[in-house]
Amino acid sequence: MDTNPGLYGLLAEFDSPQTLLQATRSAYEAGYRRMDAYAPFPIEGLPDALGFHRTRMPLLILIGGLVGAVSGFALQYYCAAVSYPINVGGRPLNSWPSWIPVTFELTVLIASLTAVFGLLALCGLPMPYHPLFHVPRFSRATRDAFFLCIESTDPRFNLPATKDFLAGLNPREITEVPQ
């Protein structure tokens, strides 16, 4: 592991999605794990090549949905059967079929709010500063360039060796990224 505290990682730029995908696969095979790829559009297979694991998002959204369902039902039950019980058209006080639409809406609302804010939180967004912003050409990651960054925190990271490895993947350019 490289001990240079001022280095964030090594950024390699590629010409096409195919070369980026190939390079990412080679890096994964070589044992690198703390790395990320940057492209202007989603590339089929790239998350697999990076070894994306499953996230906790589905569980969080499920919990959000259950909270919404229980609170939606409880709200109406409390209003109509506990706080101000009133006979409407001879139906029971707990007229549950009437509670379903609001219960459903709150389930969807809380689940989707959990999805949006949970995603932002798990991704660490908003992120006003990122070391890669030091690289001027990196702004092209949103237009027409494809990048692979191996971070210095990777156990296998070694500045000269990793640089040689990346050079062997046929990149357009390799940049050292400061913290």
Add this chain to the structure above:
Amino acid sequence: MSQAITPEASLETPPRGEVTAAEWERVRRIALLVAAGGAAVFILLGLSHWLLHRDAKQLFVSYLVGYAYWLGSALGGLVFLMLQYVTGGAWGLFLRRILEASASVILPLAVLFIPMIIGLPIVYEEYGHWTPVPVESKLQFKAIWLSAPAVTIKAILYFACWIGMVYLFRRWSRQQDEGANGRILDRCETLGAPGIVIYALTITFASIDWVMALEPDWYSTIFPAMFAVGQLLNGYAFALTVFLLLSDRPPFAGAIQPAHMRDFGSLLLAFVMFWAYMSFSQFLLIWVGNLPEENPWYLLRSRGGWQYVVGFIALFHFAVPFMLLLLRDIKEHRGRLLAVAAGLLVMRFIDLFWWIEPALNHQGEYFYWLLDIAAWTALGGLYIWWFTGQLRNRPLLPWNDPYLAEVLRHE
């Protein structure tokens, strides 16, 4: 952010050859045997039922349960055929031939409607007679509208619409297969959109004539929509089941991506939810209205054992498939998605059974449901026999469709 696609997912099984003529023949022979077996059981049970209870109505109503089921499968197929012409998408190209073959069963189903016409005065005791019953002026229109001659004329009109549309779509797709490309797809798209409207209108009146009229005092404006959504789910689940059974054979094997499988699963989920939405809406409106002329339909269907049936339906027609179809592990896996689609096909039968059978008084009868299953089996065997006969005669993919190349390029 996309998740890792499990490697064992779906279509990685060792390649098998195309479905051979001998295999089609075997399926068709089994289908005919099943049909004959179902018919024999129906006749035996029907005879004993008649000797015991002197009641012919039950026989026709059991036939109606099976008939409504397979009619739903054919008409649902027709609507999805039109829908895929109107909306496009890879799923539609994969399913097109299966949907066409399914829709084509409407022709024998038209012939199989004849027993229903014979049974009209027996099944729809109140109004379904050949001379309209005189009633007080308020109900005069209803008595004429639901009388046997009116129902027969309307049925001929419905079947003319359905058969006409199926004929045109199949004719055009055959012309496309033969290479006459040009404006074929335009024509299909042009008929598809109004075709869906024609279906919506015809099935509205047909469901009133054939199912709602079993309890002629009861009415619900949402019932035809609920009935139609049931048919759509039926037609799609049937086509998807057949497709998944064929998906490890050429030309499907290798052409299907996990993304396609997710689309198939999500579409099934959408229609499970659509069905639940319609079914619950009708219940909610009647519950909130709480009127004595609407209530009996649900009161009948939630007592005397039926409460277990409706609970089973809520659980396995909605809750369980809803949860399962949210999961990628289910949608991307051929066997699991197949199990969900086939399970929903079974649930469609139970749902129709629950709609139709409680209209009769079953006091002291315990095995009338065997008649429903026998009728369903007999008609189902005939359905599969005709369906496979149509399917085997055409290539399983529309090779001359200009969009197909685009779909297959992503291999």
